Amino acid sequence: MNDRLADNLQQVTAEIAAACVRAGRSPNEVTLVAVTKYAQLAWVRQLVELGVHDLAENRPQQFAERAAQLPAEIRWHLIGHLQRNKVKSVVPRTTLIHSVDSLRLLERISEVAAERTLLPQVLLEVNVSGETAKDGLPAAELKAQWDVLQAVPHVQIAGLMTMAPLTDDPEAARPVFRALRELRDELARRAAPQTRLTELSMGMSGDFGVAIEEGATLVRIGSRLFEGLDS
Numbered sequence: 107m108n109d110r111l112a113d114n115l116q117q118v119t120a121e122i123a124a125a126c127v128r129a130g131r132s133p134n135e136v137t138l139v140a141v142t143k144y145a146q147l148a149w150v151r152q153l154v155e156l157g158v159h160d161l162a163e164n165r166p167q168q169f170a171e172r173a174a175q176l177p178a179e180i181r182w183h184l185i186g187h188l189q190r191n192k193v194k195s196v197v198p199r200t201t202l203i204h205s206v207d208s209l210r211l212l213e214r215i216s217e218v219a220a221e222r223t224l225l226p227q228v229l230l231e232v233n234v235s236g237e238t239a240k241d242g243l244p245a246a247e248l249k250a251q252w253d254v255l256q257a258v259p260h261v262q263i264a265g266l267m268t269m270a271p272l273t274d275d276p277e278a279a280r281p282v283f284r285a286l287r288e289l290r291d292e293l294a295r296r297a298a299p300q301t302r303l304t305e306l307s308m309g310m311s312g313d314f315g316v317a318i319e320e321g322a323t324l325v326r327i328g329s330r331l332f333e334g335l336d337s
């Protein structure tokens with residue numbers, strides 16, 4: 107057992123709890139999703155033994171390989187760009203797809219789900235900052251397409267996801283996180299009764315405290331968990 111990994115996990119968990127206290131929220135409202143894309147399989151196994159059962163990969167290929175090698179009780183999250191030709195391999199094994207960034211992709215997920223009588227949970231990825239290089243639906247487009255998106259059958263839109271611009275200053279991410287929450291609130295007011303937009307996937311290693319203060323329910327943390335481990 108690698109002590110460093112246990113220490114890192116303990117620190118991250120403590121910081122999540124502290125952010126919840128600052129925000130007057132219950133720690134039960136926030137799920138740590140461990141991003142394992144750069145982690146060795148042995149470390150991931152240890153993390154599972156330490157009790158972390160929500161794991162995320164950003165590439166469908168590595169996700170499929172690891173899902174086959176790790177215990178079945180793991181809840182797998184897909185957080186990276188998903189191509190429509192990969193949907194079939196991904197949908198049956200994911201708990202939550204965070205990175206749905208177009209109506210076409212949502213419709214493809216719906217098709218696959220219908221064939222297999224599944225009801226996948228997804229998040230819509232939003233490009234809040236409007237940077238052209240970023241993945242995600244621009245907020246204006248999402249608002250304009252909302253009625254069409256939420257009418258797509260065989261999928262459950264559970265909330266929104268975003269990536270803040272990378273900076274050294276977590277406060278720089280706050281306006282982005284706040285904007286995502288406000289967008290969620292606005293869409294929730296225009297939602298059909300069966301649509302419950304409870305999830306906000308935002309915050310990574312450098313800014314998860316701020317994200318929790320702004321309402322994150324899922325924080326996606328990679329490097330903070332695995333830093334300092336020898337490869």
Ligand SMILES: *Cc1c(COP(=O)(O)O)cnc(C)c1O
Nearest residue numbers: 141164185310311326327328329
């Ligand atoms: C890699 C990745 C993360 C985790 O980033 P860290 O800074 O290592 O915590 C979170 N979200 C997405 C979409 C990622 O690709």
